[in-house]
Amino acid sequence: MITIRQERPSDQSPREVLLDRAYGAIRFRKPSQKIRAGRLPAEGLSFVATHRGRIIGTVRLWNVSAGGKAALLLGPLAVHPDYRSRGIGAGLMSHAIESAQRLGHGAIILIGDEPYYCRFGFSAAATGDLRVPGPFEQRRLLGLELVTNALEGARGMIAGNGSRIPATDPRHTPSASPARKRPRAA
Ligand SMILES: CC(C)(COP(=O)(O)OP(=O)(O)OC[C@H]1O[C@@H](n2cnc3c(N)ncnc32)[C@H](O)[C@@H]1OP(=O)(O)O)[C@@H](O)C(=O)NCCC(=O)NCCS
Numbered sequence: 001m002i003t004i005r006q007e008r009p010s011d012q013s014p015r016e017v018l019l020d021r022a023y024g025a026i027r028f029r030k031p032s033q034k035i036r037a038g039r040l041p042a043e044g045l046s047f048v049a050t051h052r053g054r055i056i057g058t059v060r061l062w063n064v065s066a067g068g069k070a071a072l073l074l075g076p077l078a079v080h081p082d083y084r085s086r087g088i089g090a091g092l093m094s095h096a097i098e099s100a101q102r103l104g105h106g107a108i109i110l111i112g113d114e115p116y117y118c119r120f121g122f123s124a125a126a127t128g129d130l131r132v133p134g135p136f137e138q139r140r141l142l143g144l145e146l147v148t149n150a151l152e153g154a155r156g157m158i159a160g161n162g163s164r165i166p167a168t169d170p171r172h173t174p175s176a177s178p179a180r181k182r183p184r185a186a
Contacts, residue, residue, distance in 0.1 A: 002088060004095045007046035007058070014055040015048065022078035031132040032075050032111050036062050039162040042072055044103060047095055049079070049088050056080040059092040061100055066109055067130055067156030071143075072100055074110040093120050097144065106150030109143045109158060117142050126151035132158050 007015070019027055027033065041060040049057030057079040061072040074096060079088045097120060100108055109127060110117065122142040130141060143151050 001051075002056070002083075002086075002091070003050050004047055004057075004091055005050065006044070007048050007060070011048050011055055011058075015058050018055055018058060018080055019076055019078055021080065023076065027076060030111070031134045031136045032073060034133040035064060035073055035158055035160045036075075037160070038165055039063075039160040040165055042100075042105075042162055045072065045096065045099055047092055047099070049083075049092055051083065056083045057088045057092050059096050061096055061105075061108065062160060063162035064109065064158050065161045066107070066127075066143075066151065066158050067154045069107070069151060069154040070105075071107040071109050071151065071154075071158075072105050073158065073160070074108050075112070077110075077112075089116075090119070093117075097121075097146070101146045106147040107143060107145050109141070109151075111136060111140050112142060114139065114142060120144065126154065129155040130158055131156065 039062060042063045045061035047059050048055050059074065059077045061074050064071050064073045077089060077092060079092070097108065107126075108122075109130070110122065111132065114122070114124065122144045124139055124142055126145060127141045127143040128138065132141065145151055
């Protein structure tokens with residue numbers, strides 16, 4: 001049975017291995033990684049999918065300022081290649097969106113493929129005046145308003161504003177995985 005639950009500290013290492021498998025080293029050079037760098041995920045909004053105790057999917061949400069408007073940045077979302085097209089990505093997305101709504105957040109932003117994320121209500125309609133650090137394709141910057149007009153007037157740079165990772169905390173950093181040496185985020 002596939003289970004979706006809150007991420008635990010012990011999930012960190014297998015989660016990093018999963019992300020390496022799903023994205024490769026390019027994940028450290030993505031604009032969204034620049035927004036997340038040095039920050040902890042939003043409280044209560046990191047989830048994993050498991051099968052027989054194995055981590056097979058992951059999604060996190062991060063507190064950001066979207067041109068001055070409070071929002072969440074979603075990502076990375078990944079499902080292990082052996083488990084794709086079974087609705088696990090959709091399950092993680094629905095769980096993340098419902099949890100964010102329950103916690104009172106107004107909007108979620110992500111950078112990704114509209115043909116996949118449109119099924120969850122994401123579109124570029126309210127993100128046209130937003131920017132992310134570094135080169136990006138505007139059509140891939142997508143938003144979902146959980147509260148009507150939460151992104152209205154959102155204009156400018158998206159910047160992480162969640163809690164900073166304590167200097168002594170080895171979690172939530174790419175080097176946390178013992179599996180291999182990783183390149184630093186660009
Ligand atoms: C994207 C991802 C999380 C989907 O996980 P999943 O568990 O397979 O998702 P679901 O089962 O809910 O949906 C699968 C469907 O989405 C489609 N899909 C997957 N990625 C897609 C994309 N980038 N654009 C459009 N459709 C996509 C699949 O073809 C599949 O279609 P089908 O149902 O007709 O077979 C997974 O493919 C993954 O980890 N990819 C690598 C990381 C990545 O690219 N993530 C971000 C996507 S922008």
